[in-house]
Amino acid sequence: MPTTKPKQKIFAFPNMPTPNKPVLIDPKVCKGCNRCVQICPSDVYIPNPEKGKPPMIMYPEECWYCGCCLMECPLHQKGANKLNWPLMQRVRWKRKKTNEHFRVGMPDPPPPNKRPLV
């Protein structure tokens, strides 16, 4: 019988509160300026111990999805971070003319609608 022994060391983890990824940070874009750490009303972030790396979301269950960290992020427009509504909050909609169904986070999503805020 073939077996698969993992090459990496395996760790045990305590269960995290769920959902636990309120904000997705792209480490390729984020420069670790920690602006979000400074302004988060719930103080859910802590700075990364490694300078220049994205902050860590230490207290995800305290996030109330206000989005202020995105509003203040100098690299938000470049894709540094994204508010990640948990699976149970990914709302649906229907195209009036075609009756096609869509939802937030669906595979193969429609193209973004680019109209800015008033």
Added chain:
Amino acid sequence: MPTKKPTSRVKPTPEGWPVAWPYPVDYEKENRVSADVLVLGGGLAGCFAAISAARKGLKVVLVDKSAVLHSGAAGSGIDHWMFCPSNPASKVNPEEYTLDPILQYKGGYGNAVADYITARDSYEALLELEKMGMKIRDTDDVFRGAPFRDEQTKLLFAYDYETNTCIRIWGTGMKPSLYKECKRLGVRILERTMVTGLLNENGEPGNRVIGATAVNTRTGEFYVFTAKAVVLCMATPEHLWIFSTEWAGLVGRDGPPSNAGNGHAMAWRAGAEFARMESSTREEWGGSTGIGSVMFGSGCTFATWHPCSIVDANGKEIPWVDKDGKSITHLSARTKPGPNQNFISLVLGGGEGGASSMPQLIPDLPERIKRGEYKLPLYADLPGMPAHERRAIFGLMIGQEGHTWSVYHNLTQAGFDPDQDLLQVYELGVAPPSWRRMRYGGLVIDWDLRTSLEGLYAGGQIIFDGIGASHACSTGRWAGKRAAEYVLKAAKPKVNLKQIKAEKRRIYAPLKRTQGVEWKELECGIAKVMQDYCGDTKTEELMKIGLQYLTEIKTGEADTLYARNPHELMRALEALDILTCAEMVIHACRARKAGNRWLFFERLDYPENDPPAWRKWITIKQIRDRVLTGDLALDFYGSLPDNYAAHNK
């Protein structure tokens, strides 16, 4: 802004945790700060209080548990400026605007002092915000010709396009504008600093308030503030009956989860008097504004979404009715007063038994769905709305209201197009039994917005029966001015070292323990006691047991509460404040021995609704561990214009 730069060089373990605490910690290190006016809480009310006191040339210190730029309930924005009959396009006078809803829709149970100050001053406050840099009118003429736009002022109105008392605003800029103005006026701002207690003269609860104690939530350092006057501008607790880490923001809805009743608890310990603490409503579930939903992130007709059309699965439109339940057919009738109605007033505090002044969807919709008349699911029909309504709802309101800046971006990024797409409406309902939320319990105030304690003023939601951004700004602004006037004749404060020492012992205790109960378990436990003994069904016996249970927790489990760093210490102290708020609520519920549908209050043992002998506010306060109840006449406000003038010299 931030406290101190992170100094940690420790690398995380391979699995990521634990990480060395990133801020320099110095527990119990004492910092002394003195001020003329000390403002506690840096939300809308706190900022306005600080600004109006600073304009009088006083030394003002503002303390906030978060970072002022985006802290508080409106930290991420606000889309309506309610209660604004003082604007130039309004057709309602402030007296009528204040009293009509209280008498018609609230059974007389309203706080006309704060409401009238708001009605009179909220337009001035809005103009001040405009001067500070916030956009309040359609200067780009996006909505030219829309029925909700006043062409002269370019103000945009909501709900009632005939009488014009609620203004649509670009409120994502509100906190940044206020923050900048505080800085410009030289207000000293201390952030990530959690106020833990008020200081009384001679250390005696009930005496004049002369300062506060605080702990930094990153460094753990201790603060002693002394001031000639204190303005308390904190919010109502968000989680008393419900606590869950599995729902976004610890089920925080009207405010962030940090709204843990700190202000209520500290004012209670200082001996201040409260009213309306018995009032709570069953929590909403799902929909667009209840637990488990993205606030305003799905289709509805409430507030930000008013007056959006709703259609069923086959595209059949759901009819609307006016406030009397009479069918209305035309879209324009959703945004004007009904027959026998002078204006649409925003009656907040609805819920069980709450009367509405607003046109709304047919109230028997659930039954008609069951009969097959309408097919689920329902959708918000933005494409079917006139272009300016659609753009105002999705692009202005959704975008500026708290949380909705990211609603707009998340939905449009995901491909949602308001011109073509129907956004699903999720079933609106109530949460499980006894999942309740406190409704507007807070401090008793006089016409100076002074509390029952000398030296202690109040602004915003902590004033009983208060809610809303314009209320917060107007009352904060008023309280700041009155506090500043008091400062001129106030004696120099002298703190009592014993009170400080006792507070220091209390707040650092969780750090001295390494095991016991953790803050989340404590909050869950308190919430369960509130559900079981002070929930939908209230009786004397149940509430007595509930109070005993809370006392046992206080001297038992809560006395084993532990914290391992300054952040956990903040949450632990919040849990203790929640415990205090829970006790306050039960005391108030026991004191009202009659049902009251205006306050959403039911007792099995006193089923009669609002009998004449109980038509009054019940007040509670605590002096030297004794709870004293009292009452306050419903018309405690007296003549509105006379009192306003007499206290606004």
